[in-house]
Amino acid sequence: MYNFRNLYEPKSVKEALELRRKYPEALILAGGSDILIKLREEKIAGCDLISIYLLDDLRGVCVEDDGTLLIRPLSSFTDITMNPLIKKHIPVLGEAVDQIGGPQIRNIGTIGGNICNGVTSADSASTLKAYDAVLELTSLDGVRELPFADFNLSPGKVDLGADELLTGIRISKESYERTYGHYIKYAMRRAMDIATLGCSVNVRLSEDRKTIDRFRIAYGVAAPIPIRAVSAEKAATGHTVNKELLDVVAKEVLHDITPRSSWRAAKEFRLHLAQELARRATTHAIEKAGGKIDG
Amino acid sequence: MANTIVTCTVNGKNREYYIDVRSSLSDMLRGQEGLLSIKHGCDVGECGACTVLINGQPFNSCIYLAVWAEGKDIFTLEGLSNGRDSISDIQQAFIDEGAVQCGFCTPGFIMSSLPIITQDTPSTREEIRKQIAGNLCRCTGYEKIVNAIEKTQAKRIAEKKSGKA
Numbered sequence: 171m172y173n174f175r176n177l178y179e180p181k182s183v184k185e186a187l188e189l190r191r192k193y194p195e196a197l198i199l200a201g202g203s204d205i206l207i208k209l210r211e212e213k214i215a216g217c218d219l220i221s222i223y224l225l226d227d228l229r230g231v232c233v234e235d236d237g238t239l240l241i242r243p244l245s246s247f248t249d250i251t252m253n254p255l256i257k258k259h260i261p262v263l264g265e266a267v268d269q270i271g272g273p274q275i276r277n278i279g280t281i282g283g284n285i286c287n288g289v290t291s292a293d294s295a296s297t298l299k300a301y302d303a304v305l306e307l308t309s310l311d312g313v314r315e316l317p318f319a320d321f322n323l324s325p326g327k328v329d330l331g332a333d334e335l336l337t338g339i340r341i342s343k344e345s346y347e348r349t350y351g352h353y354i355k356y357a358m359r360r361a362m363d364i365a366t367l368g369c370s371v372n373v374r375l376s377e378d379r380k381t382i383d384r385f386r387i388a389y390g391v392a393a394p395i396p397i398r399a400v401s402a403e404k405a406a407t408g409h410t411v412n413k414e415l416l417d418v419v420a421k422e423v424l425h426d427i428t429p430r431s432s433w434r435a436a437k438e439f440r441l442h443l444a445q446e447l448a449r450r451a452t453t454h455a456i457e458k459a460g461g462k463i464d465g
Numbered sequence: 466m467a468n469t470i471v472t473c474t475v476n477g478k479n480r481e482y483y484i485d486v487r488s489s490l491s492d493m494l495r496g497q498e499g500l501l502s503i504k505h506g507c508d509v510g511e512c513g514a515c516t517v518l519i520n521g522q523p524f525n526s527c528i529y530l531a532v533w534a535e536g537k538d539i540f541t542l543e544g545l546s547n548g549r550d551s552i553s554d555i556q557q558a559f560i561d562e563g564a565v566q567c568g569f570c571t572p573g574f575i576m577s578s579l580p581i582i583t584q585d586t587p588s589t590r591e592e593i594r595k596q597i598a599g600n601l602c603r604c605t606g607y608e609k610i611v612n613a614i615e616k617t618q619a620k621r622i623a624e625k626k627s628g629k630a
Contacts, residue, residue: 172530177467177486179532199530206489206528207509223533248522272599273577274516274525361598362511 172209176218183227186335187310189220194332196220200244200283203275228282228337231255237343243282243336247294248273250281260341262351266297266370269355272362282336285321288328288395295322295396296370297353300388302345306338307331322395349374349384352454354447358434366435367391369447371455375411379461382409387419387451392427392444399426402448411461419452420445473534475500476544482531490526490534491515494541502542502572506601513600516573517541523577523599540579542572554620555582558613566604574600578614582621590615 178196180186189196196218199205208214222228228244231253239259241250247267250256256264267284270276270293284292285305295318303318309331318339321328330336351372357363368390374383385406387399402422409415429440453463467486474480475498482497494500494517503526506514510528517526518540545553555575558564565571577597581588588596593614594607602610 171485171487171492172489174487177530177532202528202530203510206530210509210528221530221532223530224535271510272513273596274513274523274599275510277519277522277524278510278529361595 172206173212173215174209174219175216178218178220180220180222180225183225183308183335183337186220186222186225187308187333190335191310191333193218193220198222198286198335200280200286201246201278203271203279204283204287222335233259234340237347239341239343239346241281241339241341243286243339244280245282247271247276247279247281247284250294251276260297260301260346260349260351262353262370262372263294263297263301266353266355266368267294269293269353275362281339285318285339286328286330286336288322288324288326290322290325290393290395291365291368291391292396293353293355293365293368293390296368296388296390297351298339298341299396299398300351300370300372300386301341301349302386304340304342305336306340307334308337309333309335313337319398325394349386350455350459352451352458354451354454356443356447364434365391367429367440367443367447369444369451371448371451373452373455373459373461375456375459375461379459380411382406382411382415385409385419385452387423387448389423389427389444392423392429392440394428394430397426399423399448401425406452411456411463413464416449416452416463419448423448469532471531471535473536474538476540484531486530486532488531490517490519490524490529490531490539493531493534494526494539500541500543504569504573506569506573511601512570512573513577513597514570514573516576516600518576518579521580523580525599540576542575545575555579555613555617558617558620559610562609562613562616564605564609564613570600570602570604574602574610578617581614582618584618585622585625587618587622588615593618 178189199219199221228242230242251264251268284294305316307314349372353370355365356367372386405422431437504514506512508527510525515527
């Protein structure tokens with residue numbers, strides 16, 4: 171038996187928003203793979219929960235009129251990995267969330283929960299940051315569109331109003347088209363582990379595949395929140411595809427990241443990982459794009 | 466505390482349970498249906514000993530609210546056998562391969578293996594390991610478990626090809 175106090179079970183998004191306004195202290199329960207575990211550990215005993223898990227309107231993936239990819243927040247990690255639209259337009263996101271936990275956790279865990287928790291190690295977050303995702307935050311007053319870049323305020327804190335609900339995650343066509351991405355999760359175990367560091371890179375190459383037209387790189391656990399490494403992006407954009415590019419990226423990311431020591435790894439090791447994963451993820455992304463380092 | 470009624474299918478049978486809303490799915494199935502193959506191991510979704518299939522996919526029933534089972538099709542290890550004298554091929558394979566030692570994790574492993582052994586194409590050992598990565602075993606060292614799953618899958622694929630094709 172879980173030791174929460176009240177469980178509210180809205181039957182629609184509108185009802186969920188009304189409950190949000192009425193009970194601002196209540197926690198939103200999506201798949202529960204964080205909240206139900208915290209309840210077991212007595213950390214949030216006695217809390218009230220608004221369970222949105224059964225709201226199927228908040229599940230699924232589609233492409234809108236203008237080519238924008240819309241991911242509904244209750245889509246499970248398995249849903250994301252298996253979804254043909256994700257595989258077609260932004261396969262790196264499916265590959266990233268396929269590295270979370272084990273099959274049971276990927277079946278229950280949701281992408282919305284992953285980012286609303288606000289932890290730096292969220293495996294979906296770095297890829298969503300690297301693709302300039304935009305969040306649809308809904309309240310009874312209407313819809314607020316917020317770049318995911320501005321969502322994480324501090325560890326565990328996100329810019330989600332007490333009466334708001336995350337109802338959509340959008341990636342514009344301009345952002346994902348003709349890009350190739352690669353995510354590397356470095357962890358001590360190959361499953362059921364939290365990333366020591368995560369790095370998501372995506373590239374768009376010129377016609378002849380010899381120049382970087384656009385370069386994006388984002389990290390998890392390289393700072394208190396998931397971040398983009400903008401100095402590295404600036405330095406890599408327009409650069410020729412060669413070995414020197416990898417050196418430039420690896421050098422520049424150090425301007426952007428601020429990892430710390432934790433029981434998982436020392437700061438020095440994370441700095442080393444950030445550089446090495448940047449090289450490897452960049453190399454893989456370029457290869458996926460049909461480019462060749464030193465070609 | 467609030468109570469509610471949950472209607473679902475368990476091992477092919479229609480069921481209605483009257484439960485405390487604070488129950489986990491594992492609480493409900495063990496307590497109300499006596500399905501004791503579901504183990505309360507870690508209770509936080511780490512060990513996989515409580516794994517059941519919900520609409521055909523493996524979930525940890527210890528971190529699944531019982532109220533979410535409304536309208537769902539739930540399958541547990543008990544659904545695999547017809548009473549004491551008949552067990553399924555995957556259970557027999559676990560015995561034959563020595564994949565059972567203390568046995569506590571076994572039902573969970575078998576539930577996680579079901580989506581793999583019903584596939585039409587053979588899995589690599591690496592793929593099998595990935596599918597059982599959410600289950601912990603402290604006795605066997607996993608090799609024998611992978612063997613049992615691999616052999617059962619191969620046997621079923623061969624049967625499909627020869628017998629019914």
